[in-house]
Amino acid sequence: MLIECIPNVSEGRRPEIVSAMADAIRRVAGVRLLDFSSDASHNRSVFTLAGDPVGVEQAVLALVERAVADLDLRTHHGEHPRMGAVDVVPFVPIEGATMADCVALAKKTGAAIADRFHVPVYLYEEASANPARKNLEDIRRGEFEGLAAKMATAGWAPDYGPAAPHPTAGAMVVGARMALIAYNINLATNRLDVAKKIAAAIRHSSGGFRYVKAAGFMLADRGIVQVSMNLTNYEKTPIARVFETVKREAARHGVAILESEIVGLVPSAALTAAAEFYLQIEGFKADQVLENKLRQP
Amino acid sequence: MLIECIPNVSEGRRPEIVSAMADAIRRVAGVRLLDFSSDASHNRSVFTLAGDPVGVEQAVLALVERAVADLDLRTHHGEHPRMGAVDVVPFVPIEGATMADCVALAKKTGAAIADRFHVPVYLYEEASANPARKNLEDIRRGEFEGLAAKMATAGWAPDYGPAAPHPTAGAMVVGARMALIAYNINLATNRLDVAKKIAAAIRHSSGGFRYVKAAGFMLADRGIVQVSMNLTNYEKTPIARVFETVKREAARHGVAILESEIVGLVPSAALTAAAEFYLQIEGFKADQVLENKLRQP
Numbered sequence: 001m002l003i004e005c006i007p008n009v010s011e012g013r014r015p016e017i018v019s020a021m022a023d024a025i026r027r028v029a030g031v032r033l034l035d036f037s038s039d040a041s042h043n044r045s046v047f048t049l050a051g052d053p054v055g056v057e058q059a060v061l062a063l064v065e066r067a068v069a070d071l072d073l074r075t076h077h078g079e080h081p082r083m084g085a086v087d088v089v090p091f092v093p094i095e096g097a098t099m100a101d102c103v104a105l106a107k108k109t110g111a112a113i114a115d116r117f118h119v120p121v122y123l124y125e126e127a128s129a130n131p132a133r134k135n136l137e138d139i140r141r142g143e144f145e146g147l148a149a150k151m152a153t154a155g156w157a158p159d160y161g162p163a164a165p166h167p168t169a170g171a172m173v174v175g176a177r178m179a180l181i182a183y184n185i186n187l188a189t190n191r192l193d194v195a196k197k198i199a200a201a202i203r204h205s206s207g208g209f210r211y212v213k214a215a216g217f218m219l220a221d222r223g224i225v226q227v228s229m230n231l232t233n234y235e236k237t238p239i240a241r242v243f244e245t246v247k248r249e250a251a252r253h254g255v256a257i258l259e260s261e262i263v264g265l266v267p268s269a270a271l272t273a274a275a276e277f278y279l280q281i282e283g284f285k286a287d288q289v290l291e292n293k294l295r296q297p
Numbered sequence: 298m299l300i301e302c303i304p305n306v307s308e309g310r311r312p313e314i315v316s317a318m319a320d321a322i323r324r325v326a327g328v329r330l331l332d333f334s335s336d337a338s339h340n341r342s343v344f345t346l347a348g349d350p351v352g353v354e355q356a357v358l359a360l361v362e363r364a365v366a367d368l369d370l371r372t373h374h375g376e377h378p379r380m381g382a383v384d385v386v387p388f389v390p391i392e393g394a395t396m397a398d399c400v401a402l403a404k405k406t407g408a409a410i411a412d413r414f415h416v417p418v419y420l421y422e423e424a425s426a427n428p429a430r431k432n433l434e435d436i437r438r439g440e441f442e443g444l445a446a447k448m449a450t451a452g453w454a455p456d457y458g459p460a461a462p463h464p465t466a467g468a469m470v471v472g473a474r475m476a477l478i479a480y481n482i483n484l485a486t487n488r489l490d491v492a493k494k495i496a497a498a499i500r501h502s503s504g505g506f507r508y509v510k511a512a513g514f515m516l517a518d519r520g521i522v523q524v525s526m527n528l529t530n531y532e533k534t535p536i537a538r539v540f541e542t543v544k545r546e547a548a549r550h551g552v553a554i555l556e557s558e559i560v561g562l563v564p565s566a567a568l569t570a571a572a573e574f575y576l577q578i579e580g581f582k583a584d585q586v587l588e589n590k591l592r593q594p
Contacts, residue, residue, distance in 0.1 A: 002591065034590055050591055094587060179587070243576050259579040265587045268565060275571035279540050282556040290391060290476070290562045291588070293331055294299065294347055 003102060004050040004092040004179065007060060009067055010082045011045055012038040017070050018045045024062040030055025034265075043078025044087070048265075050094060053101065057109045060089055061116065064172070068117050072168040073144040081137075083144045085169035088136060090125070091176045094267060095295065102176035103127045107159075110174040114161025117169070120151065121160040124175035128159075136173060144170045178211075181231040181270060182263035183239060185246050189255045192218050195225035198249045202229070202242060209245075211237035224258060234270040240277040268292075300399060301347040301389040301476065304357060306364055307379045308342055309335040314367050315342045321359040327352025331562075340375025341384070345562070347391060350398065354406045357386055358413065361469070365414050369465040370441040378434075380441045382466035385433060387422065388473045391564060392592065399473035400424045404456075407471040411458025414466070417448065418457040421472035425456075433470060441467045475508075478528040478567060479560035480536060482543050485553045489515050492522035495546045499526070499539060506542075508534035521555060531567040537574040565589075 011017050018038050025033045031051030038045040049059055067085040076082070089109070091102040106127035114121045128134045132155065142150045147165045150156050157163055158171060165171055187195060195216030200206045203214040211233035217226045227246055231237060247257050269286070276284055287293050308314050315335050322330045328348030335342040346356055364382040373379070386406070388399040403424040411418045425431045429452065439447045444462045447453050454460055455468060462468055484492060492513030497503045500511040508530035514523045524543055528534060544554050566583070573581055584590050 004587070032591060050587075094591075239572075239576060257577055259577050261579055262581060262585060265585055265590060268569075268586050268588045271572040271586070272565075272568050274576055275536075275568040278575040279536060279571055280554055280556050282558055284559060288559055288562055289565050289568065290301070290347075291565045293562060294329060294391075 001052060001096045001101060002050055002094040003053055003056050003097050003105060004048070004094050005056050005060060005089065006092070007047050007049075007063055007089045008087045009045045009047070009063070009071075010043065010073060010076050010078070010085055010087050011067070011071055012043045012078065013040050017066075020070070021045070021063055021066045022047065024066050025049055025059045028055055028059040028062055031059040033059075039080070041078065042080035043076060044080045044082065053097075053105050056091070057105060057112065060086075060109050061112060064113050064117055064119070068119065068166070068169045073170045074168060076144070081140050081143050083140050083142075083147050083170045084119070084172040085166075086172050087140075088124075089172065089174045091127075091174075092179045093176075094179070095292075099126055099176060099178070106174050106176045110172075111160045113172060113174065114158070117166070118162055119166040119169050120158035120162050120164070120171040122171060122173045123159045124173050125177040127175040136175075139173050147171055178233040178235065179265075179267050179270075181234055181239065181266050183229045183231055183242070183260065184263065185227045185229070185243065185260045186219065186222075186258045187225050187227070187250055187255050188258040189225060189253075190218070190223045191253070191255070192216060192225050194250065194253045194255050195227050197253070198227050198246055199229075201249050202227070202245055209237045209242065212242060234267070234273070238273050238277065239270055240274040243274075298349060298393045298398060299347055299391040300350055300353050300394050300402060301345070301391050302353050302357060302386065303389070304344050304346075304360055304386045305384045306342045306344065306360070306368075307340065307370060307373050307375070307382055307384050308364070308368055309340045309375065310337050317367070318342070318360055318363045319344065321363050322346055322356045325352055325356040325359055328356040330356075336377070338375065339377035340373060341377045341379065350394075350402050353388070354402060354409065357383075357406050358409060361410050361414055361416070365416065365463070365466045370467045371465060373441070378437055378440050380437050380439075380444050380467045381416070381469040382463075383469050384437075385421075385470045386472070388424075388471075389476045390473075391476070392589070396423055396473060396475070403471050403473045407469075408457045410469060410471065411455070414463070415459055416463040416466050417455035417459055417461070417468040419468060419470045420456045421470050422474040424472040433472075436470050444468055475530040475532065476564050476567075478531055478536065478563050480526045480528055480539070480557065481560065482524045482526070482540065482557045483516065483519075483555045484522050484524070484547055485555040486522060486550075487515070487520050488550070488552070489513060489522050491547065491550045491552050492524050494550070495524050495543055496526075498546050499524075499542055506534045506539065509539060531564070531570070535570050535574065536567055537571040540571075
């Protein structure tokens, strides 16, 4: 069973601190650090790791240990909102893992963080049963500076750990969600209004698909426009459906699709689903993919 | 580096002999037996295994050892043409392996079979530099019964091993080829003539795509017809191109595609390529597939 985890840490300006965190993850057996990157203006780093549930939990605990020791939110400044030293820890199902597995791992890891480091932990997304505490932005609103006051109000006791913030590490948000796909479609036009209209048509916030976030941008150097998207649940809102809708909306303005691009990683199943859709494949099973068959226990 | 191998063995009627062969493969480290099946009327069994080059070579040698010990082509009868105890051994590139890797492995394994078991070995397909000896059917023509006479004629000295057949095991054909995809498209009609016309339009033998074999069939129980295909090189003749051509040819007869099906295994890259085609994805790299990234060394 493979689970992915993408911890976001509130440190993006001191490479030696971030490297020590990466090393702490690499020392854990049963887990692999796939990538990490820092953003100085956000003063934030993102780690991508994957492995079996035990390995992933141990790697997160090793990362939290370093972050609690090395970071002090009282002196942390950056453009990105944050309320904890390790700010948010999503677990994502990959091969052979279900969302239920990730919810269970989020709860187990959250409890362990609170227990070992005395940091309050909030569950979010699929791991949270509380509708008011599913959305990360809702939980983080007020940030580290407003945390003590927020935690003292009704409805904001943490899921695990002390009822007040850790003095330097704040509070952490741990949960489970589907893999996120960063997906852009470039249009064969320089008309920014078309990209913005299409983005509005497909995104959830303005009446579009439930699991799409989208915005229209100009790519000035190429003289074209882009519909830039995050697909937050590729099973319920598949790539092919989004692509076809963008194509149809563009055609209504006399515009063609120039190309699309996947930024970063994409689960194999998301691309297989697109092939199944277009090729009208019936009765296909994941273990017909040769590489999946090879990896079966 | 992963290489697939699909040895065909001239025994399909004695399950205990075939099971002993499967066990011999399973005992080899670094290789996995994915599947095996026997056909009594063909009197032939097909094994599918995959692993690293060393493991795959050792597994083939273990299989040949059992076949040379247990089979006698002088008393073998079946519908399928054959000239050896292990009749044909294709190596197929999967993850991180190239065709050149498979050609090298075919030559190494072929030489080892000839050396250890005194069986003549012919190279075929990509492993053969001789245009007259690329096609399996050309090499096998005359079968076991005609082999001694054929080997005595000009141009039919084997690539490895003795100049005459092994008395009971005949000769073996070893080579390298692309993965074969068994792919069927069902049409929303009962008109067999339409399926046959489309099959003729797309198959290589009658002017169609270079790497397509196709025939039209009636699926009597469902009252529909099928274009049944083997795609022998999904990189050079991709699934999406075949599907779109069948769709266009069917439309010319007023017929729609009902569905398609992939029979058995398909390499992940063949489906990813279809997704890239339809979604117009530019600049995509195989290591953007999360599962591929996880398996990188």
